[in-house]
Amino acid sequence: MYFYAQSCPSTATAWRPTMASATPPSSPPITITASPAVSTLYDESNLIFMAQYGYSATSLTDGPSGVVNSFTINYPTWGPEYHYLVSKTPTPALKSGVSYQFSFNFKLGQVYGTYNRVSSMTLYLFRPDDITDPNGSSQYFTTSSGTPLLEKTFTGSFTSSTSFVANSVTIIPTTDIGESVLALKIQRTTQTGPVVTTIFISEMKLTIPSQPIVPPSTLLTKDSELVNIPKPPLSAIDIQDPASCPYAATNLVHWHDPTIWSGGVVPAPNTATITLPVNKRVLLSPCSISQTAVYQKIVIPATSELIFSDAAMTWNVKDIYVQGRFTMGTRSCRYNANINIVFHGARTTASTIATNFGSKGIAVASTGFISVQGKQYHQTWTKLAATAWSGDCIIYVQDDVNWEVGQQIVITTSIYKDNLRNQNEIMTIAAIEGKKIQLTTSLRYYHYGGQEYQAEVGLLSRRLVFRGDGNSSNTDSDQFGGHILVNSNGQFSGLQLIKMGQKNIKGRYPLHFHMAGTVTNSYISDCSVLDSYYRCYTIHGTNNLTLTRNVAFNAIGHCYYLEDGVEMDNLLSFNLAARIQTIGQPAAGSTQYGDDFTESDSLKQPADVTASGFYISNAWNSFIGNAASGGWASFSFPYLERPVGNFLTSPIVPFQYPLKEFNGNTAHSSGYYFEFGSSIYVGGKLTYDDSDGLLYYTNGRVSRETYSNGVENDANIVWMTFNNTKVYLSNRGIGMWGERSEANALESHDSRRPASLFGESWVNNALVNGQSANLLAKGNEVSRQGFQFYDTYVKTILTNVVFRNYATVYPYSQSSEDDNKVIISMTHSDEFKPQGISATRNITLQNCLASQIIGHNIVDTGSSRYFNFIDFDGTVTGRAGVPTIVGAHDKWWQFDSSCVYNSAWNSWVCDKGSREIANVQFWVPGLISRDESWPANSYVGYTYLFGNGISDVRRTVATRNAGVTGISNAGWYLYLTAGSPTYMKIWLSQVVYSNYVFLAVRYPASTTFSVSCEYKYNSQYSYNFTMAASPSAVRNGNGKTYHFDGTHLFVKLVNFRLDGSEYFSRGGAKIFDVYWEFLVHINAKNTVTPPVNGFFTGLSDVLPSSTL
Template identity: 55%
Template structure:
């Protein structure tokens, strides 16, 4: 009797919850596997492009009149059968013209192509002479100009005045005009100016519009003649193999003979098939096959637990499962590496926002958690390539695009075309399209493209597939309402391929990310391949406390928080290859700040990871990973390398300094449309600092300037033999602020293409940029604006060593609106703002090529007389290739005559406001002089704190060639020359002179005036050397000439000037004494060799500050 009851219960359950009429329980039965073929055969590609309309309604427009901007009552929607109908209402005594302005960008317009503008119009009251409409003008403006046209004249980029029937108040009358612009316009705002005969009177009036639109007319579809076949000119951007992953259908897991059916009552210990309301635990030791007819596809299942000895195997058939939680201790199998499923399988996670651990302790709710020792394998059909790039530029109204790679995408799938604009978050021009037809590298969409997308020879934006057959997603209602989607957490081994994750991630809930390796340690066979994350509330792909994971060929679009995320700083030996991320949003207001110090953010309930204030596509807390062939569009930065002095989170007690690890491999990566939200922002950012405040128990993140020391095996040492340079190979950056910003101590950027960036890179420490193309303006019409200042490279102002080699600079054209070089488009720009920070010899260039660069734009040096960084600006062009003197090593120095060491070998370049001199045997060096009560080491003083000057003398120099010196220490100038130090307040009884940068074989012939009868005690100190190695006591010589010809150990006083030859005997010319790359060098500063000079005079009393009375300026002999 009991068996009959149980059988009846099962029958009732199966008939109520199972969609299929028949669900056999025979152990050999399997549902028919899904086909690999597209569900819809693609129709032929069209030969003609249909006309397309961009329609403007009340929500797309606003009203302006003289000194008057719209209020909600001026331009209103009208309830009618036509959604585009709106009314413009005029207050009494309105002016004789008004504007209707588009809120959003007008379509991109091709030069000399005919477009149509049309609308229906009628008056709201009978026509009268007062306020009669005479004509209208269609104008195209730069977007920013529309904010000012009421207050000052802004010329439109195009305008056309026209007439029409504007007298009817009963029937709409259609006005249609054609127009064509004389040059390409990528980004604009249209304004319709309505012109009356006179102003309106005392009555309130109105007019009606409908069907206002710009039409892109029909045209034949012709294959562009110059399709891009090579995505880069110089750098190599690797791609994954073009072949699909090998498959073997005989290995498919649903074919195993030891499977038992979910829907078979005998599978379950109770002999009852579980109901959706149960907490379902698979029977121990069994491999359970779940088929479409096994479950209800509409009811929500509460929870499934897979014990350690059990497996849940899915059939390769179309179905939907609605569920709250799945806990995997055993195996969860939905396809394998060798057997990708072709079915449309939809797993929907349900549950409102909760912090309860309903899956398992520490694993949260609304998703899948795989315990340590567990295994999950989800493999859907492979679509390849998962992303590609345009092969030709796309214009508004186009429906067909050409891409660079053959793709096996399908009709009905969604495709992303990435933005071609700089400020991605401020003007979202990423477009999601649906495929109508497809053949190889040509794709037609169901609707016209709205924006311009660049696919020129210099760079091409990405095109990514957003659809997959297997979809894991958060339920639509609760997920969107609370930004609380589903999540997948793996603490064991996990393999995912061909999966779409939609509405996943739980905003500001740690460890609740769309796809997340969580504290899995060293894994052996875990990967995420050709998956896609869309509409994520918190991150995309996370590696946390896990090593040896591979993320490859994945796509992510529209996510909050860092997207590809290495969490704690201990994650190493992972591979991130051929992935694409786009449209990543910060959590809260984006980090900004007006200086290099950035902003500081603190962990709180609305920002649980404060670094998400600077969210980017790739977030790399430990550089010892392989990062190859990836691309990042948008985000605060494309690739972020924050500084962590120690790991965070679960690994705070690990003895490691993440920031000390070098880049294992960073090769062939691309970033664009980022870096604009902060003055020092960039698309690849090595900077910022993330710490854990032990006292407060929270994370703290500062976005600003923090350096890092990269060393062998991540172990910091003062031993230079352990130093390693962060290396960025084959990198491409476009539409960025500073391209690659690196605050660290050592960096090499080799093989770089930089296009339409404000700067290609900002590099600190020992920095080498080599083999690069830096293009100030490409053919991308969206990047052409006089608002931008493009600079090839800014040379820093102090204590760095920079070498630029084998670089081609292109298209740096004068900006006629610029006042200073800082605002102009120039190749080399000097940093000239400070008197505290002054340049030593820190910049070397070699093998520079200039293309389409006027002479005036080669060097930009702003004269700031009170700034030491301006007065001492310098560089060495080792082969004359920058300044246009091929084969002649050249010294470039600032505007001061101090740099003119030779009449024959030096000339002033007025375009650059610098002196240009043949280098010959000369070089550039630096000293710092300290004097009690005048120039005190470590003190900083305001502009203009002058204390004297330093002048060139000897070698035939008779005119005054000097520069001012201030209380801020530091003098940089031509070596192997006479330097006359003149202090307006008199010479000191004691000074110490730091020989900061006088390399082997070079010297400074120093002269200092003193009163007759002065006696000197001069000795040197090698401050940090054992037993003062190479120190000596100087002796009195017999002539100034003897001093200059000597080895620095003698001095001479001619009763007017003290002469001493400044050398550094601790320098031997060893390569380690300079930063050497590409056959040229920058000499290192030496820490620290000092000359100490004590002066006493029995006849002249110094003042209370220790200075003798001042003397008249008297330049030493020109014959010395």
């Protein structure tokens, strides 16, 4: 027989349970004047034994039975004289001048004797990167030569073997300490001797003392200095109309009314399938159901509706299938009750809800509709208005919020490597007064709230909660929570989802619009996801959906997930994602191309090795005001040549779509797993192999073209545009492998680099701050650069950029390229060499050392020899108003008397005048190749400047790798040590309109020549050159002549195909195109001094006249 948890007093149509009040609970006043003392405990769970030898996995074990917070140190025979206990968790932030206490109880495991004497202990606080990683695989202790942040040696009572004896030491930092690793060195008088010995320690802790609460003198009123990060408007608050509440309708019947059910009996929870009566609107009240028994399966027919009362209840259920309507509140009647649905079930891939809809959750059929809408909280997340320290129990936020006492919030990390050193904290509200919040416990970590950036504070709690049965024995270990799948229109707001998602089962996500097509009036708003086993919010085969004002914290796999590459015209606004964890080892790779990953049972979507806050398989969606903390990346835009999953036959090409809108988004604490990773990452390639039916993913470089309608057509070419973007604590803020990108209004703080952009790219109106006041960002973990110019075939323009706080030398710098510099070169390659591809204009330098403005690395490569950029107004080089060319270290760049060598920059700085950067490639059969890669030291000769009064040697090395970059409208003399060739092809890759290169090549007397030019794609630009009377006549001529003076062949290199339109221009700066396949051919013959194997050998190196 079935018994209700409680009996309902009536089955009358008009009866209703008492509905929850919309009146929020009142908060007690905040009267606390001092923060309580708070301690961090240490034991074998968060310590590791380290030494030079004598360590093992069992060096630390549980303490004596019955002794709380205790552990045992187990020493081997003849162990080391000293060792370290190193914390695996970050140390709280410590303030200068404050007294902190480190304490523990000590007891010897054996009677005090020769081999177990502890003479002293030393407490250290190390920078995390100065010692062996305590969370790594090694217990071998090493430390760099850097001075510890704190060091305190002390003695104590270390002789008792009969009882624990208390020991403590006071430490007073002399400077604020943000991030550190605590290590306790235990020094013995001897080795451990011939027998095994032990030490017991209990109650080891670091205590932050009680301190007076002093309100900040000022609170932040804006979150950024430059960019405009939008916030949800007050119009986002839904107007409530109690008369519209669904439970108030008069045509409802009660679940607990036997007469509505077949057979006249209310179904019991163990009924295999409970199908609602057709054509009925059924009201579910707390007294209608058992609050503890697990219901098996509920089916709502297409003509029926299940309506919840706005009254507190808990419903335990396995499956719910909605063919009709499922209603738990509406937009105008958000529910105020604490309603919980708990989904039950063991891990399975079977579809017990309905075909293809899985198990353990709610599935809404294409005929159905779901509305789950709970009390609205505004804002759902905000940011700190002042820095919160370890030990603080009061925080200040930037927005007035209607959050409630007892609710949980998350305060995000303020460190760079979030997933490696987790400092996100879930706290509970004790009291709240506007923007001032008291917490029930003190913060363990430091959370930054300076003007540069601030930790986010997100509300996790909601009145409506759907959750997986996380307390069961199978759910946590199997990572198999509940899921919601909507195959139609639906509305969700004010819902919390806990322990939802089913790891590595496609389509089983916490909240998921699945193959719904173009939806209308459908949204997910102000919800939260906590501790998800697989993703957060998924848009799959669905368009026109709104995701707004949601929060997600601690999820496995990509969080906000646009699944197959066909999802377009969706709006994602004002959402927060934090602490997103990859599936499997995070993707890395030693080259730009990363590593390769294949779909498997343990990695059903191989791109989850790069799990990110937002996964965007098709960019034609709108992203406004979102923030992502942590993850492999914060925003990930993978390259899909075609859709995957259910849309393999779709004709669209996802990667060809640009961003519909990307405005006011923030990304931080990500991008660090991969050397070329970034917080906003446009890269990685996902493909489907028809032959084996598997997905494949590569996390590295892949280029993309973008078009206005996603269809390849030169008339539709558009740029990927990022507006009002904020990045901080990033490896690289925006990383774009594609062909065209613009970052307009970019604010970057404490990032290794603010952006790394390929193709034609423009960074405009930016603030790039190398060092904020965040204590956690003041270490030497990484160096920081304002921007790195690439080494070949791109066009990069920086305009209206403020670079700030590049004022210190990186102590571990190995070259200028890994120092703290504003602009750095890329110099690793001889095969890839820069043309004229980089330009700046209107750059402001604030608190930047002169030596740190340009970092050029002198190495034996072409990319080093030809580093250059144009400073269009002289604001980088300190020559305001003077257009300037910056060239590399060789005197080859000293092209006139204006040039000055800056030894700090390893660069020449020259007036630009009317000159441009030029690049040509000499292709010599058997010597200099276009299509082969040769070692950097494969020297074949030199290229010299000549003429214009130059009589000294100003040259650079030529190698077998083609390409020479220099100054236009100048004399270039090519001398090859192997001899001059009988045939040479010259590609005028960048000899720009109205400019030329005056070329001289050494040949023996009596040589005759045939010189011509051609444009590969149009024969009308092909000419046969004629002999001119003199070198001067060639230089001053039309570029269709040559001259041989018995020593040098002179040719004026001019690209006749150009009309002056071949450039990329932004913000008053211009970069000319590399123009493909305009060629000059030189054929040489000499019967007096015949060539040897195609070369005229034995020629002396003679510089042409300085008067030319």
